[in-house]
Amino acid sequence: MNDFSVHLPILQVVIPLLAAPFCFILRKEAVVSVFTVLVGFACFAISMDLLAQVIDGDVLVYELGDWARPWGIEYRIDILNALLLVVVSSMAAVVFIAGPGQARRAIPEGRGYLFYSAALLTLTGLLGVTITGDVFNVFVFLEISSLSSYILIALGRSRRALMAAFSYLIMGTIGATFLLIGIGLMYQMTGTLNMVDMTERLRDAEQTRTIFVALAFVVVGISVKLAVFPLHQWLPNAYSFSPPLVSAFLASTATKVAYYLLIRFCLGLFGLTLVFEVVEIDVLLLPLSVMAMFVGSIAAIYQRDFKRLLAYSSIAQVGYMTLGLSLASEAGVAAGLIHVFNHALMKGALFLVAACVTWRMGGTRLDAMKGLGRRMPVTMAAMVVGGLALVGVPGTVGFVSKWALVSAALEKDAYLLGFLVMASSLLALVYVWKLVEIVYFQEPETGIERREPPLRLLVPTWILAGASIYFGVFSDFAVDVASRAAAQIFAAGM
């Protein structure tokens, strides 16, 4: 038993990694789709166990190939990684439930298993990025997740998915290369690639211009992946033309992992002093976050497609997260992390609703969604829940996020900022209400016969919608874990 649990950190990544080629052996799509769900839940179980192990402040270290730090690569799990592992693997597990049948729409007969294989590779990459304690290993796994997500996006039904994937590939590769340059400069000034070791050594090399530039390149590189305004251009197309399940999966995991990286590098490696006092990235990050909040939300109001609307809303939500970081306070980072968890739930739910709508209507154009409230009431109720969470209505997770974020802003005496966060959530109300009116108050063009999507779609949708309420009411879990994670990373970043 003990032996087994010692190896959990590596199993977290290796299980989906091995599962991906294993799909080639299983081949039959029905079998593969069930297998993916099992893998997803196995990952989820492991991540929960890891979180339980580290929640009290212990750090779990797993040396790969038994090479001690700094000679080898190590996995290193503190509360921050563990939280993200839980977010990524739980979202994967839930979204995978909706998997069966998805592949049939996008992929030639008999190759459906490859779709799941690619999804598992994305999961592998994301988990690998999150769990590792080695900066170069971050790059390698980031590329695994990126390449496989380009594939998944390209599988969208319209030809525009191809172009969306290509643009993302170019932007993403440039971003990853920027990160690689930044890592290189860090390595050059410290001589090590291990995060812990590098942190110690960076404290000595802190004041050099090379390190400043390294910081800039790392932040820009990650910002591309995170879709920080104005590096977000790839996101709307990527999310709106990819298969709906892929959007659900990526929207609730990929940007979250990028945010994790931003925190890990800024606070964990470069440290507070360098990031916020010497280079002062908040001077740039803060206004950009506010811009993202407003530009994203306003753009969302004018969209004519449901998924595209959600995509623009994601840009605004990323703004909330980066705003939390740029407050440069423990409470701010905690708020950002709370929002990572919460936003994964609500956006996941909403994109799954988009998947349901696609199943029924063949697309997600808003004018095709007229009167859908009567035609698929259960699905649309989930949409209302997710939408209200986006607005930040009390009783939903969105409220918890907003509460934490605004409190953090007010604690820093940033009253105007707190007010702006409130104001931007009103813009969310406008686009959410636009949806509600279309769905409930406009007459459908064709019949009102009631037909809900199959359970495999409806169940995960409602799991996430329900969780958006549950964790909005019993928010201790997210708030507690996020606060601990922020406290730990802050202590490390001092």
Next chain:
Amino acid sequence: MTGDRVMGESIMGPTVEIVLFVFMIGLAFYIASLRSLFAAAMLFGIFSLLSAGALTMMDAVDVAFTEAAVGAGISTVLILGALGLTTSVETRPIHHRFTAKLVVTATGLMLAYGTLDMPAYGDPDAPINKHVAPHYLYDSETEIGIPNVVTSVLASYRGYDTYGETTVVLTAAVGAILLLGGGVARRRRETGSSE
């Protein structure tokens, strides 16, 4: 001792390197301005070969070998293959986008600013050469037992990265089959479903 050899290299090395770099820069600019994609692809192959040369000059023989095989070889073949399936001439006029220039200039200036505090090129006392690397150089023989340190590090100390690298290849393979495999079936489906 080996003084002669060091002297010779210190003069010879930079000269050859400088020539290689000058050629590479020239090629890069030329590629940027060319409208014939076919020619650009060939020049790109040469560019990769030159970079392999430069890598050899910098003592990275393994990397140079791989770059020659993968960069100059496989990549060029891939590009040529893609050109065969698409088109070989850039049809649109080349426009110069202001933002692109701005971004590129900013990136370049940033990096140039970053070099100001860097250890000098080839400095044996640079932090990079002082911390982890010596351990590999001096202890890998006893710990692993392979004379090629690059191989030891690649296969053992940082073997997990290599594992990741293999996974990247797997990913690309999955992507290629998904996107390009079953071309006939795909085309049928596309024409069939063009509502």
Next chain:
Amino acid sequence: MDAEATIVSTALILPLFGALGVVALGRWPNLRDSWTIAIGLATFGSVARLVGPVMEGARPALVQPDWMPGLGLGFEVEPLGLLFGLVASGLWVLTSLYGFGYMRGHGEKNQTRFFACFALAIAAALGIAFSGDLITLFLFYELLTFSTYPLVTHAGTEQAVRAGRLYLGILVSTSVLFLLFAVLWTSVIAETLHFTPGGILEGQIEGKQAGLLLMFFAYGIGKAALMPFHRWLPAAMVAPTPVSALLHAVAVVKAGVFSVLKIAIYIFGIDFLASGGFSNVLMIVAAITILAASIHALSLDNLKARLAYSTISQLSYIVLGAALATSASMMGAGLHILMHALGKITLFFVAGAIYVVAHKTEVSQLDGLGRRMPFTFGAFCVASFSIIGLPPLGGAWSKWFLIQGAFDAGEPWMVVVFMASSLLSIGYLMPIVARGFFRPLPDGEEEGLDEAPLLMLLPLCTTALACFVIFFYANDVYRLLAPIVGLDGGS
């Protein structure tokens, strides 16, 4: 959990339970409606059972485990909340009765959804009434907004949807932008959100900032309909009349002013509010609202719209009472919640009855109608007198205390405002009575009695009668409220 806490939780849960029952019984209208009444009576009964203990000084509390670290869902019944709870739950029963008459008389669709949302709205109103801290209040405040949205848009017409958009837009915007922000601000500076006698802000904030915070609260509570955020109220009058009656004369708007009053008393504290004069801006805004809304009411021909503007004006009485921050003015404000509710609900009931019987909506169409509907118009007359503030009707008391409070605060201009507004209310209410009784019926309409259905007539007579009865029992209400506003019990 002690006995009183059990009653509190019963009172809070019953309407929710009621809403579920309404949905479950939706197929059998009679059963459903009886259920509504039964639940309404039970709720009112349990709220009423709290009166005794609270009068004796008990403050039954109910604290749920934290739903967010440091933020518990807490309830605590204090006199003001109890009063509001009584008003809301008591009038729910009457409005339900009236609603059955109206909805059936009108053959409205979706009655099940209607009464379910109605019960939900009452649950929210009770949650607000019994809230023990700002965050609980905020939660139920939002729940009230969202649960009444389907009621406002009940008709489903283009106009109703547009009104709904305005309703939700203003109420949610103000609550998120100002109220939530003010709540957060309070939590950061005072480190508690609990409603505490004497307030929690004294010494934590001062001068202009305190004034700003107060304005954030006042405008954040959009349901108090302070100008310029009053537009939702007349717009929401597209809703069926029972909704207008209960929600826009009682639950929604009263929840607004109740919140303002509660925040004034328990967050700022009367003493703190009276010191420093930072409530002057609020005072002026309230005074302007009182006068402007009254004047506007004079010019309106649509009966419900006129009543709506009258409501806006009367609500600001209560806000002004809070802003004056003297014991008497607070007492007046508290009494006015009750008195105005009784009066205004009668007026709306009458408007609905006229609509159902005679299909008339404009004031100018009412000529001679009083002779066909004497009881209805009689009730209207009584309620109007109460609103104007004539003894022996309940409205006289609240107005008396408010004016007294304005004197105490040394604000003679505010006395003038109250006086002027009373005159204006005569101006917009009395012509309706006069038309009904003294003008001849228009040509072609039959003379003869044509009263509203009994289910409608009964509630509106009851509330009119209550306006009268309460005049003599005002002392009990006074004794209930006296401790929290710093007056001696009994007078």
Next chain:
Amino acid sequence: MMQLVAHWNYFAVIILMMVGLYIAISRGNLVKKVMGMNIFQTSVILLYVSMGKVSGGTAPILIEGRDDIIYSNPVPHVLMLTAIVVGVASTALGLALVVRIRESYGTVEEDEIVALDRAEDEREFSGEAG
């Protein structure tokens, strides 16, 4: 000036990087973009390997019984072996996408694709109105 001398090849690498990046983000032809991306990545490889160069050093292949030889740093080499493979994988994927784009759009020029998409949008939504 000393800077330039001491870091001369870093500057050369930076110029290569700029050209590669410029091709990748400013050119409309998708194949050209992939080439630019490749040049950009190659220059990063050169950057890393430059860092590990030790003056007078030699390739890090140990020669038994000789302690006097200076070896260049092997770690950047290891890292770049991985990076080259990652690079070629993304090139392959990018080109696969280009081939598919060509099949469905008939062109690999970004401007033309954008124009086609816009036309499609207009058709869809104006068909709606009519």
